[in-house]
Amino acid sequence: MIPGLEKCVTGLLRICTWNVHREDVSNKVLGSLKVLYPPFGGLYTLSPNLSLDKQLAEGLWRICRDVEGLKTIDYDGWDGILGLVEWCALRGEIINPRLANSGRSVGLSEDDPALQAFRSLHLMLNAAELEDSVPLEIVVGVSALIRGGEKQNCPKVSVAGLDLLSLLHTRVETLIITAEQEAGSSAPVETTWVQYWVPILHGMAGAAGTSRYSSVRQHALSMLTDAIIDRHGKYLPDDEICKIFSDICVPLAGDRMKDLLAATAKPDFRAEEVLIELEMCISLLFKPFLHHLKRLLASDEAFVGIWMNMLNVMTLLLGEDIAPQDEGGELTPERLLWTTKELGSEHLRNAILVLAASGVLKTPDAGQVSALTWNSIDDMAFCQKYVAEWQQQG
DSSP: OOTTHHHHHHHHHHHHHHHTTOTTTHHHHHHGGGGGSTTTSOGGGGOTTOOOHHHHHHHHHHHHTOHHHHTTOOHHHHHHHHHHHHHHHTOOOOOOHHHHTSSSOOOOOTTOHHHHHHHHHHHHHHOGGGTTTSOTTHHHHHHHHHHHHHHHTOHHHHHHHHHHHHHHHHHHHHHHHHHHHHHTOOSOHHHHHHHHHHHHHHHHHHHHHHOSOHHHHHHHHHHHHHHHTSGGGGGSOHHHHHHHIIIIIHHHHHHHHHHHHHHTTSTTOOHHHHHHHHHHHHHHHHHHHHHTHHHHHTSHHHHHHHHHHHHHHHHHHHSSOOOOOOTTSOOOHHHHHHHHHHHHHHHHHHHHHHHHHTTSOOSTTSSHHHHHHHHHHHTOGGGHHHHHHHHHHO
């Protein structure tokens, strides 16, 4: 270990803190922060005997508090700061899993690196002075905070990160306009939106698909569904809307439903928690689908693939029948599962009626999409009692 290394690191952080507001040198100074963390620096992090994560996080917070200074920095300065944010967000102290799963509130220490990263991100996204200054690359730091909460066994950190991602989603239009004005870019508006808005959706989807905590997954699923049907989607070309369904909505809902249905076979599964998430997966499939249907229909080949994959996902839920449950009876796991299947079949029915009204579905033997649809529904044992009615209504 190099003698005096800690003083060198903290000294650089102090220099950055003191020079944030100096327009003549701030970008070069803040850009030098990259020597403190990988991949361009941070070799000291390989030492098991020296951990400077708390010092880095404290330095980050002191730099970010100077919001007036941050207004004046450009790409190089932001690149150094946001890289340090990402590093600190992933370096929070690990909470004992027993405490994390005990149901008791477990707090983080005031100098926890992930907590300091959250404070810095929260300030940058909420400070009125920085409304038009924060670059859209901040999404990387927010996504890191969500992953870091998972690594820490602290779902509160992940949920806090998702809330920041939601805030970023509401502000993305203003940030994109600012970025285009500063760059003087001649690139189409659609390209810019694909570059910056879609990663926000992927950040939400990542939390919904991989988190070990139901509170995080449910929060992310709800946010993702609302984000996709938000007005921002109008800026994307039709083929990108199709990609959101084929790359995010359908595979995410399918994977989660498969895992959740497997959990219902276990004697100790948390019925209400699991079935709430199942309902959210159903909403993720059908709400955006109906909202963007006209645009999906503009691409015949992509639409057929998306629709058939949606039917395959619904077969996971509706493939097996279940005896009707007394609505006034005890709230048993069987009754909750039956209610969820009823909800899923109702969403499917609504989609079929809309497609029929659009001329996509007619009689069972009229057209490729129609035939494939009714063949898939034949595999859904739970829906067989409704098929004749659906065909008649359609």
